[in-house]
Amino acid sequence: MQYALNMAEEALKFAEVPVGAVIVLNQKVIGKAHNKVRINNNPCAHAEILALEEACQTINNERLIKATVYVTLEPCLMCMGALLNARIARLVFGARDFIRGAAGSKWNFATGDKVYGKIQVDEGVLEDKCAHLLTDFFQNVRSK
Template sequence: MRNTQYELSPMDNFSEDTLFMRMALREAEQAAAEGEVPCGAVIVLDGEVIGKAHNQTETLKDPTAHAEVLAITQATQAVGNWRLNGAVMYVTKEPCPMCAGALVLSRMKKVVWGMTDPIRGGAVSKFNILNEADLNHAVETEAGLMEADCKAVMQGFFQDLRLRTKEQRQQRKLDGEETG
């Protein structure tokens, strides 16, 4: 597992957006370390982090345990309301349709993501749930923040996964030859 540091030095010229996306990247790396698809999310309200999470679908055996949904649950508990008016989510990957729906339902003000997902994207790439005219709320969007870093974490995870899978197949083949 590749571990990239996103630490800030006092000399860094950065925005709050960059700081919060770096936190989301740390969450994504934690997911990867746990064998989860590396997606991390951070929710901020008035400059304060009120929720942060990473994918836990494998760990919790729950198909809805995406970083975005888990962070929304944390944030709603932190503010004591299911409406997250004024809150901004930073997430390493474009939300899927389920997560985009949760963002709309929670009344999130804005979502900022790193890499788009042309296959399963629920925000702009495949579907446009966040700005569907027939829904009762629209979520502002911003794509591409720290995109290269977000892609590197995701690609590194899947490269490592393919390598481990190949090694496991080779080992099973050797084990079969030895016992057969």
């Protein structure tokens, strides 16, 4: 999770919302990213999506069975859908997103019985650090 937090801090250099994601398979990092929505002028360039793309390229497979995603903020609907499509086994996230969170805070698509796969979810890992990074970012943006 610390690696994902480091990726989130990297996003700050580009005035991006500080979210970082790291994907691990067999104790090896196969994908990592931070938000690049502004950099890429792409509303889909969330950290999870970009890390998934890198991970799939790394192992040359669209399925990431047995992989774990570490992300600093609870995934949104779009990202949770991508994680389910990739067949991620486990999701570990830091801060909860009570507005857009799709892993239990607003909606729960990770373990709901209407989805074709289930993801083990571990939440609140380094939660204070992840939440403070986001809170500080948005306070700074609003003060300008």
